[in-house]
Amino acid sequence: MGSYDIERLGDFHFSDCRCVPRRRYHTTMASNRPALLTEWPRRSSSRGPSAPNLLIANQNANWGRCRRKLRQISDLLRSQGFPFSLATSNGSRHAGELAAAAAADNANTIVIAGGDGTVSEVVNGLFASGCGHVPQIGIIPLGSSNDFSKSLGIPQNLSEACRTIMTGTVRKVDVGRVGSHYFCTASCLGYFAEIAARSLQMTRFRGSLRYTIPALRVIREMACGWEMNVRTDTRVFHGTYAVLLVGNASRFGGLTMLPGARCDDGLFDCLLIEMAGKWEALHLIPLVYRKALERHRRVTRFQTRSLSVSLDHPSRLCNDGEVYPTAFEQLDYTVLPRRLPVLCRG
Numbered sequence: 001m002g003s004y005d006i007e008r009l010g011d012f013h014f015s016d017c018r019c020v021p022r023r024r025y026h027t028t029m030a031s032n033r034p035a036l037l038t039e040w041p042r043r044s045s046s047r048g049p050s051a052p053n054l055l056i057a058n059q060n061a062n063w064g065r066c067r068r069k070l071r072q073i074s075d076l077l078r079s080q081g082f083p084f085s086l087a088t089s090n091g092s093r094h095a096g097e098l099a100a101a102a103a104a105d106n107a108n109t110i111v112i113a114g115g116d117g118t119v120s121e122v123v124n125g126l127f128a129s130g131c132g133h134v135p136q137i138g139i140i141p142l143g144s145s146n147d148f149s150k151s152l153g154i155p156q157n158l159s160e161a162c163r164t165i166m167t168g169t170v171r172k173v174d175v176g177r178v179g180s181h182y183f184c185t186a187s188c189l190g191y192f193a194e195i196a197a198r199s200l201q202m203t204r205f206r207g208s209l210r211y212t213i214p215a216l217r218v219i220r221e222m223a224c225g226w227e228m229n230v231r232t233d234t235r236v237f238h239g240t241y242a243v244l245l246v247g248n249a250s251r252f253g254g255l256t257m258l259p260g261a262r263c264d265d266g267l268f269d270c271l272l273i274e275m276a277g278k279w280e281a282l283h284l285i286p287l288v289y290r291k292a293l294e295r296h297r298r299v300t301r302f303q304t305r306s307l308s309v310s311l312d313h314p315s316r317l318c319n320d321g322e323v324y325p326t327a328f329e330q331l332d333y334t335v336l337p338r339r340l341p342v343l344c345r346g
Contacts, residue, residue, distance in 0.1 A: 052084075052107065053082065053107065053109040054086075054099075054111070055073075055087070055111045055113060056098050056099060056111070056113070057073070057088050057089065058088075058113065058117075060090075069142060070113070073113055073140055073158065076158065076162040077111070077165065080163065080166045082166055084111065092121075093121060095112070095114070096122055096123075096124050096128070098122075098125070099121075099123075099125040099135075100128075100129035102135065103126055104133075107135045109137075109165070109343070110136075112138065113142055114142050114143060115141070115145065115321075116143050116145060116146065116184070116185055116320045117320060118143070119320070120319060123137075124182045126340075128180065128182070135341075136341040137342045138164070138168075138343040139152075141156050141161060145208075145210070145253065147185045147252055147253070147321075148184045149161075151261075152173070152344050153344060154342075154345065155345060164343055167346060168344050168346050169346040170341045170342065171343075171344045172338040172341050173264045173339075173342055174263055174266060174267075174337050174339065174340070175336040176246065176248045176334075178317070178319065178334075179328075179331055181319055182336075183248065183319040184249065184263075184320055184340070185247070185252055185320045186245060186248060186257070187318065187319045187333070188243060188244060188246065189226070189228075189243070189317060189318075190225070190242050190273075190315055191218050191219075191243055192243045192245055192253075192318065195211055195215045196253070199211050199253075199321075200323070208254035210254060211254055211255070219281045224240075224275070225240045226241055226242075226312060227312035228244060228272075228309055228311050230244065230272065230309045231309075232270075232304035232306070232307045234304070237300070240275045241272055243273040244272055245257065245258075245270060245271040245272075245273075246307065247261050247268060247269045248269075255288050255289065258301070259291045266338070267303045267304065267335065268303065268304050268306075269301065270301065270302050270307070272302075274300075283296075305334070306332070306334045306335065311328070313329065314327030314329050
């Protein structure tokens with residue numbers, strides 16, 4: 001059983017929750033990372049003892065922007081009468097571990113202060129844990145792209161996002177599953193995954209530029225595509241492709257890649273991009289900015305509830321902007337319809 005050091009929150013003062021002096025806090029979390037945590041207030045419910053609300057803050061989101069905004073976020077939530085406990089995520093998968101522990105303790109709401117990667121960590125923690133209780137999710141967007149929150153129309157302004165936590169309505173959205181992993185925005189194979197991997201090094205840029213600049217470099221270096229066999233609910237595609245994008249939302253990579261895609265229709269919106277020459281591939285970039293990528297003759301868009309893909313050689317996998325270290329040659333995708341309750345603007 002892992003354990004966590006709990007520290008006083010320094011100059012943070014919450015009227016709705018009590019800071020706990022330094023002591024050992026035992027959980028079922030697998031690793032031994034330090035966390036800042038306040039003691040969860042208890043209340044009775046039909047489900048038994050419950051920790052009503054937890055704020056998970058990724059201090060490293062957007063290269064430290066979240067850390068600088070944490071005091072403002074706490075003050076905004078507290079001023080609106082939102083009682084919460086605070087936990088800071090300090091490493092890979094840590095936010096998911098915190099979320100899984102909160103769900104097991106019957107939390108009502110998990111508020112995520114971070115970007116798409118933090119949201120994805122929380123969702124993976126909730127669904128991989130097997131806990132039957134899924135708390136409603138609130139999002140305070142602090143990432144570099146915030147594609148999932150933008151796709152749902154969640155305000156990007158801090159004060160408006162915090163107000164949505166209090167006054168918004170719950171929208172049940174789909175979750176994508178690929179193998180043993182889960183995603184909210186999109187999953188991709190091929191050169192898009194390579195672009196996403198390189199974007200993680202673009203610390204000076206935010207939004208679409210984080211992906212456009214690496215895209216130019218990848219196009220310059222690309223040599224061959226992947227022989228893919230893609231089987232959907234109703235169709236089979238076979239050919240040499242550069243990209244497979246499986247979307248659950250309209251945005252990916254800081255841009256609207258799948259105009260009109262909905263997060264709650266029980267369907268994936270997918271793009272298959274055939275392998276092209278370098279000059280032709282360059283012409284795809286302005287089409288992305290014009291939300292017209294699917295009009296290109298080498299791009300096929302389709303919808304499906306599930307799909308299976310096999311490749312002739314391994315490809316990186318990217319989910320919600322996070323790239324896995326292991327490459328894959330065969331993957332199965334499934335939609336989990338309307339499984340995630342998210343607080344959105346009413």
